[in-house]
Amino acid sequence: MIPETCMADLDLTTLHARCSLSPALVGALVEAASVVMAAHHAAPPTPMRWVEDEIDRPARIIWTAPDERAIASHSNNKDATEDAACAVAIAAMHELGFRVVKRAFHGSGADYLMVRNGEPENDFLKLEVSGIFQGGGLLKRLRVKIDQVGGGQLNRPGRAVVVQFEEPAIAIGRWV
Numbered sequence: 001m002i003p004e005t006c007m008a009d010l011d012l013t014t015l016h017a018r019c020s021l022s023p024a025l026v027g028a029l030v031e032a033a034s035v036v037m038a039a040h041h042a043a044p045p046t047p048m049r050w051v052e053d054e055i056d057r058p059a060r061i062i063w064t065a066p067d068e069r070a071i072a073s074h075s076n077n078k079d080a081t082e083d084a085a086c087a088v089a090i091a092a093m094h095e096l097g098f099r100v101v102k103r104a105f106h107g108s109g110a111d112y113l114m115v116r117n118g119e120p121e122n123d124f125l126k127l128e129v130s131g132i133f134q135g136g137g138l139l140k141r142l143r144v145k146i147d148q149v150g151g152g153q154l155n156r157p158g159r160a161v162v163v164q165f166e167e168p169a170i171a172i173g174r175w176v
Helices: 012-018 023-040 068-073 077-095 138-150
Strands: 008-011 046-052 055-062 098-103 112-116 125-132 158-164 169-175
Touching: 008 012, 008 077, 012 023, 012 055, 012 077, 023 068, 023 077, 077 098, 077 112, 077 125, 077 158, 077 169, 098 125, 125 138, 138 158, 138 169
Parallel strands: 008 055, 046 169, 125 158
Antiparallel strands: 046 055, 098 112, 112 125, 158 169
């Protein structure tokens, strides 16, 4: 957990160096995040709320403005929001001392698998991610996603992350 007095910087511009996913996949996730952020916010970086363990603290998302080609490539708001939320969630997990190492299989109850920094990959945790393009419901969606992490065919502890973009916020919950 990030100390209450610290502001988390979720730097999407260097995300490829902080996870084990392919550079092409990470690039697409980060590009989607830039498009979704630009749809709601004038310029980076963007302040946001970080809600974890019922503690609310400041954070910010560091991103780059997209060009027209990126905007056209991510014009489906639903898919772009899901991908953007994944980029922000991977950055948040890095801030908490985790490294995302791979995609999870369908039906596992998660989107990704991650390990604590320095731990072996067979000691993984699940990571379930959701995004909200517009509107609220952050904590309500988080409760649903925590339940999803607790389900599925993969019986492992994990975290759920919900990212809200219009009024930037990230909520993180645990399943143990």
